[in-house]
Amino acid sequence: MRDTVRQWIREARRIAVLTGAGISAESGVPTFRDAQTGLWAQFNPQELATEAAFRAHPQRVWDWYAFRREMIAKVAPNAGHLALAAFQQRHPGRLALITQNVDGLHQRAGSHETIAIHGSILQDQWLDAARPCCDAGALQAGRPPRCLVCGNLRRPAVVWFGESLPVTALEAAEEAANACELMLVIGTSGVVYPAAGLALAAHQRGARVVVINPEPTELDRVADHCLREPAAQCLPALLEH
Ligand code: APR
Numbered sequence: 001m002r003d004t005v006r007q008w009i010r011e012a013r014r015i016a017v018l019t020g021a022g023i024s025a026e027s028g029v030p031t032f033r034d035a036q037t038g039l040w041a042q043f044n045p046q047e048l049a050t051e052a053a054f055r056a057h058p059q060r061v062w063d064w065y066a067f068r069r070e071m072i073a074k075v076a077p078n079a080g081h082l083a084l085a086a087f088q089q090r091h092p093g094r095l096a097l098i099t100q101n102v103d104g105l106h107q108r109a110g111s112h113e114t115i116a117i118h119g120s121i122l123q124d125q126w127l128d129a130a131r132p133c134c135d136a137g138a139l140q141a142g143r144p145p146r147c148l149v150c151g152n153l154r155r156p157a158v159v160w161f162g163e164s165l166p167v168t169a170l171e172a173a174e175e176a177a178n179a180c181e182l183m184l185v186i187g188t189s190g191v192v193y194p195a196a197g198l199a200l201a202a203h204q205r206g207a208r209v210v211v212i213n214p215e216p217t218e219l220d221r222v223a224d225h226c227l228r229e230p231a232a233q234c235l236p237a238l239l240e241h
Pocket residue numbers: 019020021022023025026031032033034038100101118186187188189190191192212213214215216217229230231232
């Protein structure tokens with residue numbers, strides 16, 4: 001199986017990669033939907049990852065993201081992140097990396113042109129449209145911080161449930177999915193849209209799709225191959241020179 005996929009990687013002029021929480025699992029970042037350890041097994045996403053939840057309980061939601069930020073700051077990119085970054089450096093412009101992850105581990109591994117379609121947990125933005133008084137450099141401290149003048153809250157720059165994806169990132173991701181000859185779908189359950197739709201689009205355009213995941217996923221049905229392996233063990237072997 002691996003050899004066939006290695007051959008497809010060698011042959012493909014344009015490769016798109018779609019990653020999810022599973023690629024960061026071996027770094028120690030919990031996934032979302034793992035039955036025991038997943039974040040959504042421990043926390044209710046409707047109470048923590050929606051705008052309504054933030055407006056209702058800003059401190060609770062802010063603290064939860066602060067807890068995740070601290071956890072992410074303590075971990076490092078793994079061999080899977082590093083193998084993708086190294087391939088991109090060896091073959092500039094051949095591999096477009098689309099991630100659902102907000103942890104910044106691809107970027108820390110050296111994948112500087114990562115298309116982060118769900119935003120970044122490492123950045124903040126204004127909750128409401130910024131007014132002339134809203135100065136991110138002069139905030140009233142607090143959890144969350146707010147505008148000194150109008151009280152506009154700062155919120156994590158991530159895409160919450162029910163929110164649209166950042167337009168520029170989504171357009172770049174769709175372009176990559178529509179232009180690739182091969183898509184590697186790594187560490188995602190494939191249940192969240194429009195992200196999962198990128199793999200369907202690539203498949204419909206005739207690209208080969210390879211799923212890399214120790215468990216079955218919703219996207220196996222469009223896969224030409226499924227490698228039932230952890231990403232950090234599989235990717236170095238697949239992408240090495
Ligand atoms: N290597 C590869 N895949 C793995 C590994 C590993 N070491 N460990 C776990 N996985 C797989 C799991 O089997 C699962 O299919 O990673 C997948 C993680 O799925 P989810 O927890 O559903 O995460 P993801 O698909 O990224 O979620 C999508 O949902 O909660 C929202 O916005 C959030 O971006 C997230 C989106």
